Amino acid sequence: xxxxxxxxxxxxPGGPFEGVAAWEDAVxxxxxxxxVLPNVLGQKEADNLKADALAxxxxxxxxxxxxxxGKRTTLQSDDRSRYMDELNADRPLLRDxxxxxxxxxxxxxxxDPEKAAAIGxxxxxxxxxxxxxxxxGILGGVSFHGVYDPPSYxxxxxxxxxxxxxxxxxxxxxxxxxxxxxxxxxxxxxxxWQLHAYGHAGHAFTDSGRAGPGDxxxxxxxxxxxxxxxxxFLERLFA
Amino acid sequence: xxxxxxxxxxxxPGGPFEGVAAWEDAVxxxxxxxxVLPNVLGQKEADNLKADALAxxxxxxxxxxxxxxGKRTTLQSDDRSRYMDELNADRPLLRDxxxxxxxxxxxxxxxDPEKAAAIGxxxxxxxxxxxxxxxxGILGGVSFHGVYDPPSYxxxxxxxxxxxxxxxxxxxxxxxxxxxxxxxxxxxxxxxWQLHAYGHAGHAFTDSGRAGPGDxxxxxxxxxxxxxxxxxFLERLFA
Numbered sequence: 001x002x003x004x005x006x007x008x009x010x011x012x013p014g015g016p017f018e019g020v021a022a023w024e025d026a027v028x029x030x031x032x033x034x035x036v037l038p039n040v041l042g043q044k045e046a047d048n049l050k051a052d053a054l055a056x057x058x059x060x061x062x063x064x065x066x067x068x069x070g071k072r073t074t075l076q077s078d079d080r081s082r083y084m085d086e087l088n089a090d091r092p093l094l095r096d097x098x099x100x101x102x103x104x105x106x107x108x109x110x111x112d113p114e115k116a117a118a119i120g121x122x123x124x125x126x127x128x129x130x131x132x133x134x135x136x137g138i139l140g141g142v143s144f145h146g147v148y149d150p151p152s153y154x155x156x157x158x159x160x161x162x163x164x165x166x167x168x169x170x171x172x173x174x175x176x177x178x179x180x181x182x183x184x185x186x187x188x189x190x191x192x193w194q195l196h197a198y199g200h201a202g203h204a205f206t207d208s209g210r211a212g213p214g215d216x217x218x219x220x221x222x223x224x225x226x227x228x229x230x231x232x233f234l235e236r237l238f239a
Numbered sequence: 240x241x242x243x244x245x246x247x248x249x250x251x252p253g254g255p256f257e258g259v260a261a262w263e264d265a266v267x268x269x270x271x272x273x274x275v276l277p278n279v280l281g282q283k284e285a286d287n288l289k290a291d292a293l294a295x296x297x298x299x300x301x302x303x304x305x306x307x308x309g310k311r312t313t314l315q316s317d318d319r320s321r322y323m324d325e326l327n328a329d330r331p332l333l334r335d336x337x338x339x340x341x342x343x344x345x346x347x348x349x350x351d352p353e354k355a356a357a358i359g360x361x362x363x364x365x366x367x368x369x370x371x372x373x374x375x376g377i378l379g380g381v382s383f384h385g386v387y388d389p390p391s392y393x394x395x396x397x398x399x400x401x402x403x404x405x406x407x408x409x410x411x412x413x414x415x416x417x418x419x420x421x422x423x424x425x426x427x428x429x430x431x432w433q434l435h436a437y438g439h440a441g442h443a444f445t446d447s448g449r450a451g452p453g454d455x456x457x458x459x460x461x462x463x464x465x466x467x468x469x470x471x472f473l474e475r476l477f478a
Contacts (some may be wrong), residue, residue, distance in 0.1 A: 169422055169426060169434075170426070176419045176422070176423075180415045180419065183408055183415070183436065183438065184415075186438055187408060187409070187438050187439065191438060192438065192439070192460070193437075193438035194435065194436065194437055194438065194464065195408075195434070195435070195436040195438075196433065196434070196435050196436075197422065197433065197434040197435075197436070198432075198433055199422065199425055199426050199430065199431065199432040199433065199434075200426065200431070221431070225433065228471065232467065232471075
């Protein structure tokens with residue numbers, strides 16, 4: 001058993017884009033596929049490791065690039081949110097880049113394009129929600145400490161993708177009123193949704209590089225519980 | 240393999256009380272124990288079946304009686320909430336009856352008294368929360384479509400019991416503001432808590448006898464998901 005990784009170049013509006021695919025090389029044939037949507041910094045090794053973990057679960061994963069090849073920042077960057085800010089200001093463009101990323105995932109030779117899902121972290125959680133709102137072709141999605149403001153365009157109704165929202169209750173970026181608003185939005189859109197909220201967890205609770213204390217920090221219990229919930233969710237989604 | 244059941248009589252303030260225990264008879268020795276807290280109607284066959292299901296998972300379960308022997312109502316009763324109302328008006332008495340029920344559970348010959356938990360439905364969910372708030376000796380508790388108003392007495396701080404709150408988002412008895420208030424209360428009390436909220440589910444979503452439509456009705460997806468979450472929760476709690 002060995003996890004294979006490959007850099008994937010793909011096109012789309014504002015591209016080229018550069019993602020990273022991972023799959024279990026000992027498995028032959030196609031398998032369900034999962035798009036991994038990074039946080040504000042864009043594709044990085046932490047996302048590649050999530051893709052590896054999904055590969056170990058039996059999926060083929062693609063870490064998406066919605067910013068563009070070479071467009072990355074770090075926590076130390078002066079303007080680390082610059083690429084995200086551009087897309088937050090143009091949600092239709094974000095949608096179209098998500099569609100391009102999903103197409104790249106489904107085009108992987110290991111992928112069963114009929115069985116696709118998406119997971120995402122922070123801004124990537126918003127990306128998951130936007131994929132569902134836009135009616136892109138995923139069976140389901142999992143948002144980890146996402147951001148919940150709806151896009152400028154109307155949502156498809158009903159939302160077809162099943163959604164699992166993993167949420168740190170102390171998240172200062174997505175406080176209770178935003179979380180309640182998301183729940184109401186998803187209800188009105190007819191989505192099959194679940195919210196898992198974790199006490200004493202904030203934003204970025206899956207990010208082992210963000211030491212606490214504070215409300216934007218790694219929280220190992222919420223990290224473990226949410227990954228387990230995702231594992232169950234995907235297993236049932238693709239069954 | 241066979242599930243055994245036994246009627247258990249026990250004492251306490253306002254007793255005697257009559258509960259029903261269930262365990263797997265083919266298993267020898269003690270095992271973790273779970274108190275099952277019924278809804279407004281009190282102990283009934285639907286609760287006994289939950290105890291059977293817990294027995295099949297490897298636990299010994301006791302369906303608690305907090306109303307008193309023979310004090311039961313049905314959905315058809317004119318005054319079906321009469322026994323619950325008395326206890327909602329006297330939360331210290333409810334607490335003491337919960338303590339008596341927990342003692343009866345731990346006294347079962349099949350029970351490992353060091354490994355106890357509680358689950359409850361509707362009013363029984365409130366009972367679970369009150370056990371945690373009162374510092375009764377459970378490692379954890381699971382509330383299914385519970386009721387969230389805090390008791391008249393102050394909570395222990397920190398709450399030691401881990402808590403899983405399984406919640407139907409459309410619950411008219413526990414609307415979003417009550418749910419947010421509970422989350423904030425449990426955070427302030429220092430509890431290790433999780434909330435699993437399910438879209439398009441209301442109150443009583445586990446109650447297969449309550450046909451929908453409506454916001455107080457059985458909802459099979461939320462029923463399945465919450466039971467699965469409980470199963471995981473208890474497994475880890477007792478590991």
